[in-house]
Amino acid sequence: MMPRIDAVDFFYASMPEITDEADGSQDALLVRVVAGDHVGWGECEASPLTSIAAFVAPASHGVCQPVSASVLGEHVDGQADIARIAALVARNSMDLLQAPHTFSGIEMALWDLLGRIREEPVWRLLGYTAAHAKTPYASMLFGRTPDETIAQGRSALERGFRAVKFGWGAFGAGTVAADIDHLHAAREAVGPDGILLVDAGQIWGEDVDAAAARVDALQDVRATWLEEPFHAEAYAAHAQLASLAATLRIAGGEGAHNVRMARNLIDYGGVGFVQVDTGRIGGIGAAKRVADYAELRDVTYVNHTFTSHLALSASLQPYAGLADHRICEYPAHPKRLAEDITRTHLVPDQDGLVHVPDAPGLGVDVDLAAVHPYLRDVEITVDGDTVFVSPEMVRP
Amino acid sequence: MMPRIDAVDFFYASMPEITDEADGSQDALLVRVVAGDHVGWGECEASPLTSIAAFVAPASHGVCQPVSASVLGEHVDGQADIARIAALVARNSMDLLQAPHTFSGIEMALWDLLGRIREEPVWRLLGYTAAHAKTPYASMLFGRTPDETIAQGRSALERGFRAVKFGWGAFGAGTVAADIDHLHAAREAVGPDGILLVDAGQIWGEDVDAAAARVDALQDVRATWLEEPFHAEAYAAHAQLASLAATLRIAGGEGAHNVRMARNLIDYGGVGFVQVDTGRIGGIGAAKRVADYAELRDVTYVNHTFTSHLALSASLQPYAGLADHRICEYPAHPKRLAEDITRTHLVPDQDGLVHVPDAPGLGVDVDLAAVHPYLRDVEITVDGDTVFVSPEMVRP
Numbered sequence: 001m002m003p004r005i006d007a008v009d010f011f012y013a014s015m016p017e018i019t020d021e022a023d024g025s026q027d028a029l030l031v032r033v034v035a036g037d038h039v040g041w042g043e044c045e046a047s048p049l050t051s052i053a054a055f056v057a058p059a060s061h062g063v064c065q066p067v068s069a070s071v072l073g074e075h076v077d078g079q080a081d082i083a084r085i086a087a088l089v090a091r092n093s094m095d096l097l098q099a100p101h102t103f104s105g106i107e108m109a110l111w112d113l114l115g116r117i118r119e120e121p122v123w124r125l126l127g128y129t130a131a132h133a134k135t136p137y138a139s140m141l142f143g144r145t146p147d148e149t150i151a152q153g154r155s156a157l158e159r160g161f162r163a164v165k166f167g168w169g170a171f172g173a174g175t176v177a178a179d180i181d182h183l184h185a186a187r188e189a190v191g192p193d194g195i196l197l198v199d200a201g202q203i204w205g206e207d208v209d210a211a212a213a214r215v216d217a218l219q220d221v222r223a224t225w226l227e228e229p230f231h232a233e234a235y236a237a238h239a240q241l242a243s244l245a246a247t248l249r250i251a252g253g254e255g256a257h258n259v260r261m262a263r264n265l266i267d268y269g270g271v272g273f274v275q276v277d278t279g280r281i282g283g284i285g286a287a288k289r290v291a292d293y294a295e296l297r298d299v300t301y302v303n304h305t306f307t308s309h310l311a312l313s314a315s316l317q318p319y320a321g322l323a324d325h326r327i328c329e330y331p332a333h334p335k336r337l338a339e340d341i342t343r344t345h346l347v348p349d350q351d352g353l354v355h356v357p358d359a360p361g362l363g364v365d366v367d368l369a370a371v372h373p374y375l376r377d378v379e380i381t382v383d384g385d386t387v388f389v390s391p392e393m394v395r396p
Numbered sequence: 397m398m399p400r401i402d403a404v405d406f407f408y409a410s411m412p413e414i415t416d417e418a419d420g421s422q423d424a425l426l427v428r429v430v431a432g433d434h435v436g437w438g439e440c441e442a443s444p445l446t447s448i449a450a451f452v453a454p455a456s457h458g459v460c461q462p463v464s465a466s467v468l469g470e471h472v473d474g475q476a477d478i479a480r481i482a483a484l485v486a487r488n489s490m491d492l493l494q495a496p497h498t499f500s501g502i503e504m505a506l507w508d509l510l511g512r513i514r515e516e517p518v519w520r521l522l523g524y525t526a527a528h529a530k531t532p533y534a535s536m537l538f539g540r541t542p543d544e545t546i547a548q549g550r551s552a553l554e555r556g557f558r559a560v561k562f563g564w565g566a567f568g569a570g571t572v573a574a575d576i577d578h579l580h581a582a583r584e585a586v587g588p589d590g591i592l593l594v595d596a597g598q599i600w601g602e603d604v605d606a607a608a609a610r611v612d613a614l615q616d617v618r619a620t621w622l623e624e625p626f627h628a629e630a631y632a633a634h635a636q637l638a639s640l641a642a643t644l645r646i647a648g649g650e651g652a653h654n655v656r657m658a659r660n661l662i663d664y665g666g667v668g669f670v671q672v673d674t675g676r677i678g679g680i681g682a683a684k685r686v687a688d689y690a691e692l693r694d695v696t697y698v699n700h701t702f703t704s705h706l707a708l709s710a711s712l713q714p715y716a717g718l719a720d721h722r723i724c725e726y727p728a729h730p731k732r733l734a735e736d737i738t739r740t741h742l743v744p745d746q747d748g749l750v751h752v753p754d755a756p757g758l759g760v761d762v763d764l765a766a767v768h769p770y771l772r773d774v775e776i777t778v779d780g781d782t783v784f785v786s787p788e789m790v791r792p
Contacts, residue, residue: 020458024491027456046460046491049778053449054494058772060423062416063597064442094598095420095442097653097676098450098494201459202490206656233656236663257493260602260629267632268664280493376454379777382445 002077003035003117008055008068008106009391012048013374015335021141022168022201024306025334028341030366031105032391033113035076040113041366043311043341044105045279047098049378051105054098056380056387064095067102079125082110083285090258090282100257100282107283108314108362115361121317122363123356126288128321133353136330137163137197139306142171146185153189156332160352163327164190167199167227172210180217187221195327197251199227206234211241218248225251225273232256238269249273253290254304256281262290266299275329277304278315287318294325301325307334308341313362316346320356328354340370398473399431399513404451404464404502405787408444409770411731417537418564418597420702421730424737426762427501428787429509431472436509437762439707439737440501441675443494445774447501450494452776452783460491463498475521478506478681486654486678496653496678503679504710504758511757517713518758522684524717529749532726533559533593535702538567542581549585552728556748559723560586563595563623568606576613583617591723593647595623602630607637614644620723621647621669628652634665645669649686650700652677658686662695671725673700674711683714690721697721703730704737709758712742716752724750736766 014027029048033040044051059065070088075081086107093099111122123131138156143149149166156164166186171179183198190196198218204210211229218226226248230237232255242250249272256262257280265271274294278287294301301322303315312331319325330348331338339345344364348354357363380388410423425444429436440447455461466484471477482503489495507518519527534552539545545562552560562582567575579594586592594614600606607625614622622644626633628651638646645668652658653676661667670690674683690697697718699711708727715721726744727734735741740760744750753759776784 014454014456018455018457020455022458024457024460027454046456047450047453047462047494048456049453049776049783050446050449050492050494053446054443057443057445058410058423059414059416060410060442060444061414061420062418064420066443094651096446097442097497098446101493231654231656233654233660235660255490258627258629260627264629264631264660264664268660377777377779379775380445381773381775383773387445 002075003038005033005035005072005074005076007034008071009034010052010055011371011391012052012376012378013337013371014376015337015374023335025331025338028307028337029105030341030371031109033106033109035113038113038117040109040111040116040361041310042105042108042112042314043279043308044101045277046101050098051102052378052388053380054096054102058382060095063092065092066096067093067099067106071106076110076114079114082107082114085110086282086285101280104279104281104283107285108278111284112361119360121358122284122361123317123320126317131320131356131358132323133355134316134328135163135326135352136161136328136348136354137165137195138332139165139167139329140333142166142169142182144170146181149182149185150189153186157190157194160348161332162352163195163197165197165199168201172200172203176213179214183217183221183223196221196223197225197227198223200229202228202231204229206230206237208237208240212244215245215248219246223248225249227251227275228254233261235264235268238265238271242270251275251302254280258282259286259289263293266293266297271299273300273302275302275304276318278318279311284314284317291319291322295322303328305329306331308338309345310342310362310364310366312346313357313364316356317362330354337374341366343367398471399434401429401431401468401470401472403430404467405430406448406451407767407787408448408772408774409733409767410772411733411770419731421727421734424703424733425501426737426767427505429502429505431509434509434513436505436507436512436757437706438501438504438508438710439675439704440497441673442497446494447498448774448784449776450492450498454778456491459488461488462492463489463495463502467502472506472510475510478503478510481506482678482681497676500675500677500679503681504674507680508757515756517754517756518680519713519716519752522713527716527752527754528719529751530712530724531559531722531748532557532724532744532750533561533591534728535561535563535725536729538562538565538578540566542577545578545581546585549582553586553590556744557728558748559591559593561593561595564597568596568599572609575610579613579617579619592617592619593621593623594619596625598624598627600625602626602633604633604636608640611641611644615642619644621645623647623671624650629657631660631664634661634667638666647671647698654678655682655685659689662690662693667695669696669698671698671700672714674714675707680710680713687715687718691718699724701725702727704734705741706738706758706760706762708742709753709760712752713758726750733770737762739763
């Protein structure tokens, strides 16, 4: 009775128009894994067409095989099988760079499928005995002016958020003085007790001085963390900045596409918060290994999630049982698509806390009918053979 | 008179059958960049279909744009423009993991194009005043038996190679005793004066003890380096192994898909040789930055090349002027496709040395007519619109 993976279906959905905003909720690549009578759902982060190609591409050589080669036909009888399949992908797709994005969605779907078979939430399959509620933070762009930043932050507070992250926009690209004004506006917006987080979106590359020039102001406004000041692998720059800060901690990790990259950011970059995108790092199993390591190294684990509540649930499972890792990223202003993907939503309770679902698997139901209007119809042929075509329902 | 990039054409070629060997010469993704009347050629490493998708994929958001968005229409008036375009790709495709593979081939083609306009070899554009001949090593798989290993090594010596690298096959996966037999066979094959290199192909993951159990034997047979004992980003494991070795040095770097990853392997992994694949790290400019850093840190730079002589020339340019960095990887047993890609071949001279071409650009001519029989016909449609179709000559 060991189910085998019979099919992996990719649903590429997007808003009618994609803007240049740093808003990752504008499209989605949903993954449905079918094994016998069982179904599970996951979501890959970023560039749906490229991630589909990584599943169906003709092999280049022994360790540059498509993700499909390590997934289709494999048994999924338990957690160990998911780890085994992950190791197969890592080996057989070693030279296929996009593979971790593609596999992340598949891996989530395997946990969802297994949880539904076992009638257990994924966090319990991961070995946690309890799931602790998290304090969600609302991610928003800095306003064009400090007044806009204040208005945006206040709107988040009015919706019940006690933590707000501002980022991107013009922050870091202009003068230090302009950034200081925005930072004070941000603190004013969230009030004296609000948790204030700041995201620089890698704006300073490896320029430690540019980042250091903002540290005093960040500490004056009691920012909890400064996120991604530098390129994801610029560890020495992260460590230098961390050593210059007294109360401010450095955060990063969303760029990690395997466990080792996240660990390296902890070991060499000296981050205080490690932010893991379950849709990119290789899925829930990989993210859980980072959470275990973070716990060991007194670093706080945080999810990175900007899309649907399917992705949100998957991103909370890896640290659901870690009571001291309290903050979670919450898609506060997603595009309509991201809301429509699931029937289930992880709505904050009256205390403003988000609960990881107790229901089997990832505990959220995908609403494929609601996604239908957003679906994009992809076809890929090689030498006249169709190697990928969007699942039937996409076509009129 | 500043040429703009009018077109980027991808030619996906492969052998009729792709085997599971770790032989990267079984397929190729050639890139032709056209700017006004000028043309340049490059080659991307690995998974042609996925790398094409990264060029044409619909944007996901502001920093997950396809590579095309940062390339088409841009000026290429000089070296600074190539660096500027590289920075655009890094920013605009930050969340598109496959992008560095795609861009690497384009970047090479831009150097080739610029060199042809200037009538200068690329190494001179990079600031070198001389190009030093390199000692090529033949890469081969360990035999199934020690006798096979001896026979393979001898065939390389008969062809004039003074350096041989053995790797992959069963090495590292079986017993230490079996590996020791293979290592002694390898030394016997190359003779007392031959340069012997060993490639473990990441076989030990992060298991330092497994690798350490082979160090004495590697030193007994006077192996110059042990390559990729561990996963590419397992820096602590690399450093531990390096500290256990006396004469043996650790090599790695082919997995680096940006400059920082290669630098980190030097800084945290303690490698003695850094091996850079110009078709993966972001192209010639990125590889040159690694060569500069290696020189500074007393680490020896080596190219990683397994495919055509177009890729070989591109991989030699970044360290052509570094006289003390003498060894180069040379595709000793490529598939016929890899030989047919170029009319020009970098044939070792009577002393067995390989010379970086003196001719303008990359100094090799692509033979598109010879490639024709290998071309694969790809078409990608999104919502019925063709976003990619193989260049016209692919079709009958």
